[in-house]
Amino acid sequence: MRIGLSACALCGCMVSAGSCRTENSPTEAAASKDRPWFVEIGEAAGLEFTHETGSSGKFLFPEIMGGGCAMFDFDNDGDLDIYLTTGHDLLPQLEGAGPGNRLFRQEADGRFVDVSESSGLNDRGYGMGVAIGDVDNDGDVDVYVSNYGPDQLYRNLGDGRFENVTAAAGIAVSGWSTSAVFLDYDGDGFLDLYVTRYVEVNSLKQCSDGLGRPDYCSPHAFYPIHDVLLHNNGDGSFADVSRSAGIASVSAAGLGVVCEDFNDDGRMDIYVANDAFPNNMWINKGDGTFRNDAVILGTALNLNGRPEAGMGVVAADFDNDADVDLFMTHLRHESNTLYLNLGGGSGFDDATAVKGLGESSIPFTGFGTAAFDVELDGDLDLFVANGAVVRRTPFPQAVVSPPWNDYAEPNLFYINDGHGRFSESSGGSMAAICSPAEVSRGVAAGDIDSDGDIDLLVVNLQGAARLYRNDAPRRGHWLGVRAIDPKLGRDAIGARITLAAAGGKRIRTIGAGSSYLSSRDLRAHFGLGDWTQVDGIEVRWPDGVRETFAPPSLDQYITLERGSGSVTR
Numbered sequence: 001m002r003i004g005l006s007a008c009a010l011c012g013c014m015v016s017a018g019s020c021r022t023e024n025s026p027t028e029a030a031a032s033k034d035r036p037w038f039v040e041i042g043e044a045a046g047l048e049f050t051h052e053t054g055s056s057g058k059f060l061f062p063e064i065m066g067g068g069c070a071m072f073d074f075d076n077d078g079d080l081d082i083y084l085t086t087g088h089d090l091l092p093q094l095e096g097a098g099p100g101n102r103l104f105r106q107e108a109d110g111r112f113v114d115v116s117e118s119s120g121l122n123d124r125g126y127g128m129g130v131a132i133g134d135v136d137n138d139g140d141v142d143v144y145v146s147n148y149g150p151d152q153l154y155r156n157l158g159d160g161r162f163e164n165v166t167a168a169a170g171i172a173v174s175g176w177s178t179s180a181v182f183l184d185y186d187g188d189g190f191l192d193l194y195v196t197r198y199v200e201v202n203s204l205k206q207c208s209d210g211l212g213r214p215d216y217c218s219p220h221a222f223y224p225i226h227d228v229l230l231h232n233n234g235d236g237s238f239a240d241v242s243r244s245a246g247i248a249s250v251s252a253a254g255l256g257v258v259c260e261d262f263n264d265d266g267r268m269d270i271y272v273a274n275d276a277f278p279n280n281m282w283i284n285k286g287d288g289t290f291r292n293d294a295v296i297l298g299t300a301l302n303l304n305g306r307p308e309a310g311m312g313v314v315a316a317d318f319d320n321d322a323d324v325d326l327f328m329t330h331l332r333h334e335s336n337t338l339y340l341n342l343g344g345g346s347g348f349d350d351a352t353a354v355k356g357l358g359e360s361s362i363p364f365t366g367f368g369t370a371a372f373d374v375e376l377d378g379d380l381d382l383f384v385a386n387g388a389v390v391r392r393t394p395f396p397q398a399v400v401s402p403p404w405n406d407y408a409e410p411n412l413f414y415i416n417d418g419h420g421r422f423s424e425s426s427g428g429s430m431a432a433i434c435s436p437a438e439v440s441r442g443v444a445a446g447d448i449d450s451d452g453d454i455d456l457l458v459v460n461l462q463g464a465a466r467l468y469r470n471d472a473p474r475r476g477h478w479l480g481v482r483a484i485d486p487k488l489g490r491d492a493i494g495a496r497i498t499l500a501a502a503g504g505k506r507i508r509t510i511g512a513g514s515s516y517l518s519s520r521d522l523r524a525h526f527g528l529g530d531w532t533q534v535d536g537i538e539v540r541w542p543d544g545v546r547e548t549f550a551p552p553s554l555d556q557y558i559t560l561e562r563g564s565g566s567v568t569r
Contacts, residue, residue: 035471037374038433038456042467046112047082049102049465054089054126061201062090062148062176064216064389064407068129068517069459071446072141074119075160079106080446080521082457084465085127085145090203100124101145105160110449120162125149129442129517133182133191134490135232141490146177146195146517170237173228176201181513182493183259183268185284187543189488190232194247194270196254197225209391216389219253219275226251227272227280229290246290252277256313258514260324261496262297263345266544268494271299273310273328296347299326299339303350308334309365312443312516315509316371316380318355319420322498322505327357329366329384329516332392336361336369336384340420357382357414360424364409365389368443368516372454377475378506378529379416383433385440385458385516386411395437404462408437411458418529433468446521452478452555454525459518476529480557482522483510483539492562494542497524501531528554539565 042049053063067085074081082104100122104112116122125147135142140156151173154162176198182191199222207217226248230238242248256273263269267284271294274280278301281294294300302308309331318325319340326339326348335358339348352358361384368385375381386409398405413430414422426434439461448455453470460466483495495510508524528534537549539560549565552558 035429035473036432037429037470037472038468039471040432040466041469042465045110045467047104047465047467048114049084049104051084051459051461051463051465052086052088052099053462054087055462056089059207059214059216060090060203061199061217061222062087062126064461065178065198066126066128066148066441066461066517067459068127068146068179068442069444069457069465070130070132070143070512070519071444071448071457071521072132072512072519074103074141074143074156075105076140079108079450080448081105082112082467083121083130083143084459085123085130085442085517087126087148088124090126101127106448115160119160120164121154123147123152123154125152128177129179130519131180131182131193132512132519132522133193133493135182135191136236137190137488137490139489144180144182144193146173146180148176150174151177151180151195165236168236170239171230172240173197173230175225177228178255179257179513179517181257181259181270181511183270183511183513184494184542185229185268185270186231186288187267188234190234191493192232193230193238194257194259195228195230196257196272197227198255198275199224199253213391215391219277224251224253224277227254241288245288246292247282250280250292252280254280255311256328256516258313258315258326259494259511260315260509262315262324262341264323265345266540268542271313271315271326273313274307275309275311276307278307279310279328298348298350302334302337303352308337311365311367312369312385314369314371314514317507318371318380318416320379320418320504320506322507324507324509327369327371327382329369330361332365332388333362335359336366355420356422356424361412364412366412367441368458368518370443370445370454370456370515370520372445372525373478373527374415374454374470375472375475376453376478376527376529377418378503378527378531379418379420381416382414382422383443383445383456384412384414385443387439387441387461397435398437400438400460400463404439405437407439407461409439410434410437411440429472438463441516442518443515444518444520445515447480447523447525450557452480454521476527477531477554478528479526479534479552479554481508481524481526481537482557482559483524483562484559485541485562487562491522492539492541493522496540498538498540499526499528499534500536500538501534503529503531523557
């Protein structure tokens with residue numbers, strides 16, 4: 001278990017291990033409860049970015065759906081960098097003429113520098129999503145960009161530059177891709193890739209709102225297309241196994257995707273949030289194929305037996321019972337949905353209303369979402385980024401110019417009471433992150449300043465990217481965990497981390513894919529509340545082997561290396 005090096009690299013501290021930030025102790029939390037919990041720091045930190053839709057006045061469908069973002073350490077210097085996708089004019093004579101996606105490197109002083117051109121990550125497709133993963137096991141994270149149009153794979157060269165290896169890797173994913181996620185579904189040590197795809201757009205199709213005014217279409221105006229599963233061959237190439245794996249058997253308007261072991265059998269499964277179609281829960285059968293068990297397991301439809309407009313999705317343990325639940329965002333006049341895991345592979349229950357997440361979400365259209373412990377009290381809270389897809393009466397607090405103010409909505413924040421019940425808390429101390437009305441889409445969560453709490457990055461259509469620093473009062477301790485397999489030379493995506501103490505268990509899974517079109521900090525983060533110590537840590541590695549590690553001190557980031565603990569069966 002490496003503790004000292006990881007803690008210092010990420011915190012900038014001079015000691016070998018310990019707390020990265022101590023000024024907000026649990027005692028001080030009560031005295032600071034009324035201050036703003038989030039502060040927008042993007043512009044001050046040099047994050048100068050405005051998402052471009054390429055709006056032409058013709059209401060072309062892709063204009064209303066992007067873009068995504070990622071928080072990841074591309075240069076291995078111990079802090080998180082930022083990647084943002086953007087669009088361009090979709091008229092044929094101007095295709096690809098936009099500014100391109102942007103990569104911002106974080107400097108030692110916390111400021112961001114635009115290195116898009118020098119890095120080679122200035123992809124000029126019509127940008128949608130971004131997936132992060134080390135596809136060649138060389139210790140540097142690579143980047144997959146999903147587009148309205150051909151997707152692109154960029155290999156990290158390790159010197160600040162990326163090489164476009166799409167053709168060499170045999171990747172030919174076209175059409176309209178949305179969210180994507182890396183996983184090792186077959187346990188061969190190489191990261192495979194799942195890509196959700198949306199609909200087959202006819203650019204001549206014209207749609208209107210309830211008043212007869214031109215407006216953006218719904219997905220039902222077009223034919224849905226199937227998702228794509230790409231198998232990593234381990235030699236730099238990928239093979240499209242969508243048909244042989246069973247993925248191509250379903251065509252739906254896929255938007256959000258997350259990978260988890262939903263039935264606790266040691267294999268990574270895939271859950272897809274579909275827009276206006278039943279959701280897919282692809283259960284990994286262990287032989288290279290998947291079975292869609294969404295209906296059987298209760299995650300295809302809502303409590304009323306209806307499909308909803310699935311946008312963003314996150315998998316996490318909201319009720320601290322050591323299994324993984326699901327939360328997803330939906331269209332206005334629907335509610336966002338919480339599926340609680342019943343345990344033992346028996347399925348899920350739509351607990352949206354009884355857990356306090358229904359009524360408050362009905363007036364809004366949710367996209368990106370993040371589950372994290374905002375005040376470190378030991379349970380996961382929820383952030384939802386909102387933005388309409390059809391015109392509505394503008395909110396007075398809209399901070400975007402016409403015509404986009406017709407689509408702008410305020411965001412939502414929910415505080416967990418410790419038992420998996422939520423209260424909507426978007427005013428007061430949350431006003432800075434929730435009150436301004438923008439057309440928000442992608443959300444990524446991560447500890448951008450390495451101080452031990454989770455910050456948020458939000459992408460807004462035709463608006464500035466917002467970077468929100470978490471200044472919430474601290475109600476407990478915390479621990480951050482990175483899991484490394486030295487034989488693979490990379491983060492062990494899919495590894496499940498379990499912390500145990502007298503107060504119970506907490507679980508997290510190493511991985512970046514969640515939300516909508518976005519990738520989060522790869523490290524597992526635990527708020528610990530009144531826990532004063534951890535009695536033990538167990539890692540279930542992606543191949544199912546379990547390993548225990550000695551209890552660390554709290555309030556720091558640690559790195560767990562496979563083989564340095566005690567293997568258990």
